[in-house]
Amino acid sequence: MQPDLPPTDDTQTxxxxxxxxxxxxxxxxxxHNLAAVHARIQAACERAGxxxxxxxxxxxxxxxxxxxxxxxxxxxxxxxxxxxxxxAQRKWEGTTDLTDLRWSVxxxxxxxxxxxxxxxxxxxxxxxxxxxxxxxxxxxxxEGRSLDVFVQVNTSGEPSKYGLPPEEAAAFVRAMPxxxxxxxxxxxxxxxxxxxxxxxxxxxxMLRGLREQLRQDAPAGVALDELSMGMSGDFEIAxxxxxxxxxxxxxxxxxxxLPDSHYWPTGE
Numbered sequence: 001m002q003p004d005l006p007p008t009d010d011t012q013t014x015x016x017x018x019x020x021x022x023x024x025x026x027x028x029x030x031x032h033n034l035a036a037v038h039a040r041i042q043a044a045c046e047r048a049g050x051x052x053x054x055x056x057x058x059x060x061x062x063x064x065x066x067x068x069x070x071x072x073x074x075x076x077x078x079x080x081x082x083x084x085x086x087x088a089q090r091k092w093e094g095t096t097d098l099t100d101l102r103w104s105v106x107x108x109x110x111x112x113x114x115x116x117x118x119x120x121x122x123x124x125x126x127x128x129x130x131x132x133x134x135x136x137x138x139x140x141x142x143e144g145r146s147l148d149v150f151v152q153v154n155t156s157g158e159p160s161k162y163g164l165p166p167e168e169a170a171a172f173v174r175a176m177p178x179x180x181x182x183x184x185x186x187x188x189x190x191x192x193x194x195x196x197x198x199x200x201x202x203x204x205x206m207l208r209g210l211r212e213q214l215r216q217d218a219p220a221g222v223a224l225d226e227l228s229m230g231m232s233g234d235f236e237i238a239x240x241x242x243x244x245x246x247x248x249x250x251x252x253x254x255x256x257x258l259p260d261s262h263y264w265p266t267g268e
Contacts, residue, residue, distance in 0.1 A: 011047070011240060012197050015233035023254035024068070030075035033252045034059075041246070044239035055239055058104055058228075060249035062087065063256045066094045072253070073098055081125075081247055083107030085116050092120045106188075106228075106247060108162045111135040118143050125150040125188045125228050125247075128164045130172070133179045140181035147181060150188040150228050150245075153210060155203040161190055166210050170217075177219045186226025186244070187211050191234055200234050204241035 024030045037057060045052040060081040061069055069080065069091060081104045082088035088103055095101055104123035111131050117124055118139035127133060127149045140147055151172060154163030164172055169187070176184050187210065191203035207229055215224050228245035230238025235246035250256065 011044070011237050013195055013200055013234045013237065015193060015195050018193075018233055018250065019255045021232070021250040021253075021255045024071065024252065027071050027074045030072050030077075030252065033254075034075060034077075037248055037251050040236055041239060044236040048240045050239070054244060056245045058106075058245055058247045059252045060106065060231075060247050061091070061253060062249060064253050066091060068253060069095060070098075073101055078102060079104055079122070081106045081249075085109060085113040089116050089120065109136075115139045118145065118147070121147060123148045123150075125245075126152045126162065127182075128152045128162055128172075130175060133176070133182060137179035137181045145181065146183055148185050149182050150186050150226060151176075151184065152188045153207060155189045155206040155210075156192045158192070163189060166206065169210060170214055173214055173222055173224075174219055176222050184222045184224070186224050186228065187214075188228035188245075190231075191229065191238070193233075197234075197237060201237050201241060204229050204238050204243065208242045 024033050041055050041057065042052050045055060058079060058081045059072060059077050061072065062083045078100055079102045082091065083106055085105060088105055092103055102122040103120060104125060105117050105121045106125040108126055109117060109124065109132050114132060114135035118136055124147055128151065136147065151169065152163040153166055153169055154161050155166065176182060187207055189203060189207045191200045194200055207227055211224050211227060218224055226244045227242050228247065229243045230246040232248050232251040235243065235248060238246060
């Protein structure tokens with residue numbers, strides 16, 4: 001079990017930078033931005049007494065075109081996150097010559113898109129439905145593949161966000177062994193988008209606490225080692241609360257042209 005993390009309540013969000021990050025337009029821009037993000041990860045780990053090697057950076061390339069993806073690849077990115085399945089599929093098909101580039105789907109999935117994810121994704125971070133689990137499992141078995149998945153939990157209580165209510169997570173995890181092509185790796189959440197760091201932190205504290213509860217009677221074969229939480233404006237707080245995966249888009253690629261609502265559909 002991970003030891004209690006030291007208090008670091010003075011860390012603030014960087015949500016004031018949202019929509020203002022400069023565009024990365026060259027390999028050097030990407031290298032600079034990746035180095036800056038890794039430095040932020042390092043500093044957050046030092047504050048929390050953690051090893052930076054225990055935190056995986058997932059660059060998120062949503063809305064970015066293939067040319068920008070190729071620049072990110074040249075700068076060293078080998079796993080990219082995408083919200084929309086069709087967009088991810090298009091990018092995967094356009095970059096098949098980059099044979100070691102892998103894709104993580106991190107947005108809401110409808111059952112009719114499960115066959116697409118089963119075909120190309122190496123990771124799915126937004127599992128919150130048994131119907132989707134069944135559809136993914138069936139399609140993966142047909143493809144002869146398996147898939148790493150994270151169970152998404154709604155820790156903010158916002159009806160506009162997808163994810164299981166925390167009180168439903170235990171029953172959901174207990175059902176996972178029925179889907180043999182799905183490898184449960186951990187939990188994922190989206191925190192409140194707020195400048196109030198204490199409210200953002202509480203979302204991450206809740207997910208970490210839930211993970212510890214679920215670990216006590218997790219079924220055999222279900223690993224809950226990973227916590228995917230934190231984005232460009234709040235990943236330092238997430239790391240201080242135990243994140244093992246941080247999903248960072250704008251701080252690497254630059255601000256996006258389309259609004260967040262286009263890529264984070266509401267749960268209503």
